[in-house]
Amino acid sequence: MTKLLYSTLTAIALSVGISSAAPGDKHPNVIVIMADDLGYGDLSCYGAHSFETPHIDQLAAEGIRFTSGYCSASTCTPTRYSFLTGNYAFRFPNTGIAPPNGPAIIKDEVTTLPDLLKKGGYQTAVIGKWHLGLGGPGGPDWNGELRPGPAEIGFDYHYLLPTTNDRVPQVYVENSRVLNLDPADPLWVGNKKPSEDHPTGITHRDTLKMDWTHGHNSTIHNGISRIGFYTGGHAARFRDEDLADEWVKQSKKWIADHKDNPFFLFFASHDIHVPRIPHERFMGATDLGYRGDCIIQLDWCVGEIMKTLDEQGIAEDTLIVFCSDNGPVMDDGYADHALEKLGDHRAGGPFTGGKYSIYEGGTRTPFITRWKGKIAPGQVSDEVVCTIDLAHSLANYIGVDLPEGVALDSHDVMGALIGEKDAKGREHLVQQGNRADNLSLRVGDWKLLHHSKGTARNVVVEQLLASPKVPKYQLIDLANDPKEEKNVIDQHPEKAEELKKMLTEIVESGRSR
Numbered sequence: 001m002t003k004l005l006y007s008t009l010t011a012i013a014l015s016v017g018i019s020s021a022a023p024g025d026k027h028p029n030v031i032v033i034m035a036d037d038l039g040y041g042d043l044s045c046y047g048a049h050s051f052e053t054p055h056i057d058q059l060a061a062e063g064i065r066f067t068s069g070y071c072s073a074s075t076c077t078p079t080r081y082s083f084l085t086g087n088y089a090f091r092f093p094n095t096g097i098a099p100p101n102g103p104a105i106i107k108d109e110v111t112t113l114p115d116l117l118k119k120g121g122y123q124t125a126v127i128g129k130w131h132l133g134l135g136g137p138g139g140p141d142w143n144g145e146l147r148p149g150p151a152e153i154g155f156d157y158h159y160l161l162p163t164t165n166d167r168v169p170q171v172y173v174e175n176s177r178v179l180n181l182d183p184a185d186p187l188w189v190g191n192k193k194p195s196e197d198h199p200t201g202i203t204h205r206d207t208l209k210m211d212w213t214h215g216h217n218s219t220i221h222n223g224i225s226r227i228g229f230y231t232g233g234h235a236a237r238f239r240d241e242d243l244a245d246e247w248v249k250q251s252k253k254w255i256a257d258h259k260d261n262p263f264f265l266f267f268a269s270h271d272i273h274v275p276r277i278p279h280e281r282f283m284g285a286t287d288l289g290y291r292g293d294c295i296i297q298l299d300w301c302v303g304e305i306m307k308t309l310d311e312q313g314i315a316e317d318t319l320i321v322f323c324s325d326n327g328p329v330m331d332d333g334y335a336d337h338a339l340e341k342l343g344d345h346r347a348g349g350p351f352t353g354g355k356y357s358i359y360e361g362g363t364r365t366p367f368i369t370r371w372k373g374k375i376a377p378g379q380v381s382d383e384v385v386c387t388i389d390l391a392h393s394l395a396n397y398i399g400v401d402l403p404e405g406v407a408l409d410s411h412d413v414m415g416a417l418i419g420e421k422d423a424k425g426r427e428h429l430v431q432q433g434n435r436a437d438n439l440s441l442r443v444g445d446w447k448l449l450h451h452s453k454g455t456a457r458n459v460v461v462e463q464l465l466a467s468p469k470v471p472k473y474q475l476i477d478l479a480n481d482p483k484e485e486k487n488v489i490d491q492h493p494e495k496a497e498e499l500k501k502m503l504t505e506i507v508e509s510g511r512s513r
């Protein structure tokens, strides 16, 4: 059935009163709060002791804190791709970190998580960071309609930062248009310097309020130079300091307006991605510099969302899933002194590796579920769950069948997500770096790491980004070696072969369920 026909039928169904039920046991509201670059050890409920994250700690205390909760990749775009489609990103071209002028990555015809929820009568919104491209093959038409985009893949409403905030442009996109764009001052975005005298992070370095360390030295906005160039669109530009406040404000409004029918809100925070520029009221909230302060800002956002649910009387009708899009990194291109001010804080918790890495720290991240009145509070779960599983899990739960060929790597782990007795998580999980060249496979407590070129990245988060040489294949026994320090491939050649075969099968068969 085409999307158009389906939405027409839905509209008819709604108009004749077969509308979806109110939110409740079988159709909870769902809010996915995805943090950006937040590591396993970056919250006090996950062992951080250099600062407190009271709101997220409360969320965990009222629900389930997962110790083997994952995102599917150790960078943003592939994790988000997999989260929304239920498919491993490494299967598809152009799903690595998206550039400023990148076209929409998820094709209109793909049935996505929000599509599935809409079939179940949900209203859907994404507020926050997008980073999945906008527009057709030529890229975004910044001064016109930014289609295809979120509206074409199942979101009824969007209020977004187009890529990441270290990439241009600093504007909001609301419902397929740049918000507050003055046609007399068109927005131009490109990857070449638009004129000889265009100020950049190189020519005007002494004017910057935060210096760059690598990359990030093109167009300057708000005293910060970025990846890519842009001109115009001045009335539409925002201040980095205001992003979190704006998204909380828009989320509160959207929740209040949609609380009478089941809703799905994807709250895609920019915290704690670079440039880490918290609101002034959070500057200095920790001794760790802006990286720490942005964690406090993120915690505040979570608190505001929880408060909104209480105020609207819908906390018991709402499943909150808190997660991250990849592990931690210290210097990701700006001199915000994250490393110098780290002290004994360990952003990756007990794990090795962070962002860009297929060691555990790259993808094993905070993962919390809360559904008041449904999930028994105060649980800690060791079941393996992943952001890629939400599509299948939620669709099944609300009674929407997955069409053939949809969400082929998404496993139904809903029982584990809501803490049902004896419910199991995944039996196996593939983790990827930014692209397909580095993949690992976890099966139970065994893990195979495959660095196809023999180079790893960001292995030691507390050092500057490096690309050390590693064996192409490593076998790890996570039960006895959660830090992944001992490659036991020579001791267990049969196990290694079994996992290699399984990884090849998963890659080649195009599906893993």
Ligand code: NG6
Pocket: 036, 037, 075, 076, 077, 097, 131, 164, 166, 214, 215, 216, 227, 273, 274, 326, 332, 333
């Ligand atoms: C890298 C950027 C990094 C960050 C990352 C994407 C440089 C030198 N590094 O290319 O700063 O933007 O891409 O991060 O430009 S992510 O969390 O959105 O995947």
Ligand code: CA
Pocket: 036, 037, 075, 076, 273, 325, 326
């Ligand atoms: Ca990220």
